[in-house]
Amino acid sequence: MARDRNGVTLVATLRDVAALAGVSVKTVSNVVNDFEFVRPSTREKVREAIAELGYQPNLAARQLRAGRTGVIGLAVPELKFSYFAELADAVLEAARARDYVVLIEQTGGDRDAEAALLTGSRTAMMDGLLFSPLGLSYEDAGILDVGYPLVLLGERIFDGPTDHVVIQNVEGAAMATRRLLSAGRSRIAVLGAHEGERVGSAALRLRGYEEALLEAGIAFDPALVVAREGWHRRDGAEAMQELLDRGVGFDAVLALNDELALGSLRTLAQHRIAVPEDVAVIGYDNVTESQFAMPSLTTVDPNRARVAEIAVEALVERIAGRVPADAGPRLFDVPARLVERESTPVPVAARASSVTAV
The missing domain is CATH 3.40.50.2300 (Response regulator)
Incomplete structure (x- = not known):
């Protein structure tokens, strides 16, 4: 990374990368945005220049040009529940790994609040929403037919119009x-x-x-x-x-x-x-x-970390258009496991075999 005569770090620009690589600014932009119609040799030359200069793309500008905010939403009933607090933590981690930030909303599990959130102005701040409803039911499935990427979490509405991550x-x-x-x-x-x-x-x-x-x-x-x-x-x-x-x-x-x-x-x-x-x-x-x-x-x-990973990836796929526009809703089933601790005794068969062994 370049520094000026006073030792101050200089921020590399697209123009700097283009000059070092001997290509146009447009070509550098195409490489940064991963456009496919760039010769492999040119792509490699640009990437070497990016690495040498320590160039960091302006993600905010790229997102605005793409009509995106870089923000996804997570709506849960209540963060006072340890389950939802720990789920939110797992979602934050999964989103961070994909360069997204998370806006968290609490609905209180109230049906009207949940419905209002889905159609409210705050959704304009998000590229998509992970939604764990508690008040909505089967009869409300039509409310989920919104004009932005939406992934449902939990077990309130099956066979709805959105991707759905369920636990067993x-x-x-x-x-x-x-x-x-x-x-x-x-x-x-x-x-x-x-x-x-x-x-x-x-x-x-x-x-x-x-x-x-x-x-x-x-x-x-x-x-x-x-x-x-x-x-x-x-x-x-x-x-x-x-x-x-x-x-x-x-x-x-x-x-x-x-x-x-x-x-x-x-x-x-x-x-x-x-x-x-x-x-x-x-x-x-x-x-x-x-x-x-x-x-x-x-x-x-219920494997919260896996729920969060699958849900965030499914939402990002929808946001990025990696799922065909005419693809129907997807169902993701996350398996559960039993964690044995002190509040349960040894099974009868295990006790019997232990006695026999003695």
Whole structure:
């Protein structure tokens, strides 16, 4: 990089690169913008000049000429939820790797706020939007038919007009329930169900729980299901207290997110109920706090980093026109996995084999 007589660094320009490479400014611009109709030898000569001078393209100017802002949006219900805060962090990282910045919006999970965001003036500031709705439902699919790139996150609207990244809610909850069954637990309570919900994470995770019970030949007992509209730690603590007040016997808990699970651990500790000896507990989301609970929380990991990576890449592909204009909506399914920690006991089969070995 060049310096003047006082040692001050000089910023290289397109004209400097053109002079060093012995080509026109237009040719340098074509190379910088990756136009294909440039001879390989010329392209290589320009790139060598760029490297030698330390030339940095003016990304803002390029984006304005292309009609882009270099900004994508992320709309989530509430950043107070650890899941959404950590998802936002993963999106920021994935976007940064693609030279995009992220504008984050909170909708509060309110249907009207979500609908207003999709059609509001703020969308003009973005090249595209990653959208995790909570208030919208199947009937609102038409609202997603907007005039800019949009990628849906979550499980509120299937078969909509946009690309959609989903996590395996049914499979993940079934996996967690089978893990509890494998530990010899048969009275498995559920915390955080949403009454009357047909779509969304709560309904899908409850379905996975029911499917796993059916596989094991265990009847579904509605007395073991505690509904809670909110999914914060306070809701988990209160849901556990309600379950204890019902007086129904239970030996395990599937909390429909980690916040609920962490709250339930507090109430169990207050009642001197040992985890996992008396009651095993599994959460969902694998938020960072789950590994620092006492005991540490077994949980379903929906693979947030992968969700963010796929979603950002899908959005950037739409923004850059790398997907044919007539291509229909794409569905990306991200697999979940179970993270084993202290809140679940060793499976019965493993205990038996250990005894046999002795």
